[in-house]
Amino acid sequence: MFVGIDIGTTITKAVAFDEDGTEAAVATSPTRLHTPAPGHYEHDVEEIVRGVGRVAAEVAGGTAPRAVGITAQGDGLWLTDGAGAAVRPAISWMDARAAPIVRRWMADGTAAEVFARCGGMVFPGAAAPLLAAVAEAEPETLRRAATAGYCKDVVMRRLTGMRATDVSDASMPFLDPRTRAYDPGVLEACGLGGWDHLLAPVAPAHGPLAPLADGGLTALPEGTPVSCGPYDLPAAAMGAGVVRPGDALITIGTTLACQVVTAEPAPDDVPAGLLLGTWTPGRWLRAMPAMVGTAALDRVLALVGARPADLSGLLAQSPPGARGVTALPFWSPAGERAPFVEPAARGSFDGIDLATSPADLVRAVCEAVAYAARHCLEAAGWNGRVVVCGGGARTDGWAAIFASVLGRPLHAAQGAEVGARGAVLGAMAALGHAADLDRWTATTRVHDPDPGAAAFYDAGYAHYLGRVAAARERWRAEHGSPSTTTGDHVLSTSRP
Template sequence: MGKVLIGIDAGTTVLKSVAFSLDGEAICHSSAENAVERPEPGWAEQSMTTTWKKTAQTISEVVDQLDDEDEILALGVTGQGDGCWLVDENGDPVRPAILWSDSRAGKIVQRWQDDGVSERVYDICGGTQFPGSSLVILNWLRENESENYENAATVFYCKDWLKYKLTDELTTDPSDASLPYVDVESGEYSDEVLEIVEMPEIKELRPRLSSGTDVVGTVTQSAAVETGLPAETPVVSGFIDVAASAFGSGAALPGEGSSVVGTTSLNQTILDEPPAGDERTGIALTLGVEGGLWTKFMASMTGTPNLDWAIKEIMDKSEFNLIEEEVEEIPVGSDGIIYHPFLSSAGERAPFVNPNARAEFIGLNQEHTQAHLVRAVYEGISLAMRDCYSHLPYDADEIYLSGGGANSNFWCQMFADCLNATIIVPNGSEFGAKGAALLAGVGVDEFDDLQTAVKDTTSVAKAFEPNPEKVRQYRRWYDVYTDAYEALFDIWDERVEALEDLRYMAKEGAHHPSKKSVTGKDTVG
């Protein structure tokens, strides 16, 4: 008979269930896509009912793959953070969930920033308010969907909704609730935050706060029917996916870092105390996790889509190995080219917030080749990661790396040189689900504590040590990288204004061959 822990990772677009042995090996898994609905421009919503049904389906498929002799000890859940998942007094969804990526409440964020509300909330919860924050969305609902707001009995997060469907228990944990409900120092709910935003009534909507390894309930009979899980299987409170992924990949000790280089670049450090007086630039969040540990993270928009774009549009090749053979011969600094990887149409959010930020190459001359451009893209993403870590507390000297970027030895070595840190690529995958499973193992006393669980189940696939000479070179090149984009802040804004003017003139010019420009000066049609 094998002992099994099941971890669920409810991402924004993909739901996963994975069964792990007690040594951290994935035994079997199942996944399902979960659509994001966009009923209005800038809106991002999901059906809570569909999210549960599809999650239950993946759990059932995992259970079916297990041997009859396997014993499911416990289940852990992690998932996308922030957003607003509301249920009424009967436990039914009030409306579709509003996700972390939703931007409808942007004007409320601006108002709170102008009034000093955001800064006061930051002092308590250690996180930057943004449109996808739960409290900001609730404010929007109060102003725009008063009936739904009044019908809400509980506000929690994606993983908590799934736990509720499994156990009939309404709970959350400090990592998810850190923004914006929990006092980062005490780890308990803060009533002061609600007073600051003039929404004291939210106090009645907050569910029970339970540590990530606490068993919050057991699988109900009805959930057992839907999932195939044995009734009475313990379910733990869990972490937000950011923290679960860090622990699942191997980062567990203060000072260790964790990065996921994928669609976004997510970077964090493990802390043994909440940071005090830290710099407030981009969207940075402090999460209280477990056993006196915190994690501070930044998730920039500067991920692998930059490289996908460069390989397709610049080199028109599909073989990464061939491309890297060419770019590896080019020295640090790409012979003078700087690339800012702000390719996302949403701009940048860490370590600075600017929706108008855009990518650019700087320093081109006629001697540069396609390979130079692509090398600069590799370096730009690496420098953006360094930029995030330079705004996080503690200098991480070991960083556990996962995501698509971890598949390239060339790039891993560049990360090591650029960050002056040992880059560790752990064995395995599905680190979010693994982190959730480890929390479940701690909750049922299969591991002494979370740090022991992480270290006992993590093995290193490969590691990359920084090259001192290249560390020195990248330190100098990073200064130019940051000075260059800071000099472009006003230009980015002006570019947007000018583009709007051009589109206006083009539209008007199509009907009026000769007319006044938007500046009022005579123009030739």
């Protein structure tokens, strides 16, 4: 048995996998977000560590696993002291407190320099602007910190005592993707040159690997091998078998995580998203993790008095095009980060009249999120196969919308816990344990596009791009942001 642990923004999961990749058991624990101020989102580190211990013990059921693989949410700022204890609550990637800093960096060229160096465009929830925000507001906090790490790295430190990160988490924004080492120029550009000692060492090859030292926390035998990483985006790609250049993975989760495999480490001409190192030499992930996703849909469902379980029925009640209702699904207080960066981005509906039904509003936002996925994939250089995973993909009606918007078959990843599956495959690779990847990463079904709907959605996508472009000009004008070329790449409406 192998155990994979996936620490998400709202839930922590532990999954036991058999030797052939079958999900044998799943345990969950809530991962709570705390909001101490408007636009501020934080985690209690001790609460998360205790949750990991509970789910690991529950899913193992007294059996000693061969290894434990950990993955988790990325970005944010997780500050710990020399013993690995938090010096303040962890700041989530959803946090908006650094939005003014990002706007300043976009205006003065800092964001462009960071992108040129690391291939990633900063956004309010990234580590660099959050470090800068804490340095301005809480300098004493940084002086007490020994490490500015990431979620999985904090848990790894508590379980094994190892202070390290892997190439995927280190990629944004401090790593040079060509050398796979930290770039001091990024720190200097962000005004953080004096804080380089806070960055944990980047483990070589297959990431951090160490024996479990705190067996009491998890009820697992001390000495059990524990692997840290990759973080949730690359872990999901690994677990879904998305490894060939041009192939893509869409995760329809709290956010819409779109990734395309590339053999080119240099940033392309779309200054947005992330360029993530992987554990495979010569392969990177061009990631466009948009802030839209099931969080936007859940908000609309709540506004119309519906539940996620009602989604299939609501989609059946409204035709393609939602009777003329369209949406921009930018609900996050932090704005948008891919395939463009706009801290001031906000959502809207258009085309509403007295005949508009709750089903029309729900379908409009589902279609808008699918348009956002196509926007992200095209910006990332997609030209191959598409695999889908995440909670949103389990609703056939919504998956069918994605397939028709993309005009390509949508392959559903095996099992519900793709991130945990990737974490276990990472642990197996770190241990030199050969896995049958064809079996572990086989897809389970295919959602084919409807030809008539696909033609309709081509026109709808062109309309969506026009609305986004117009909205960006308005957001900039309203918030005094300069007109920049960040993410202004004009995309073709023809499919790859």
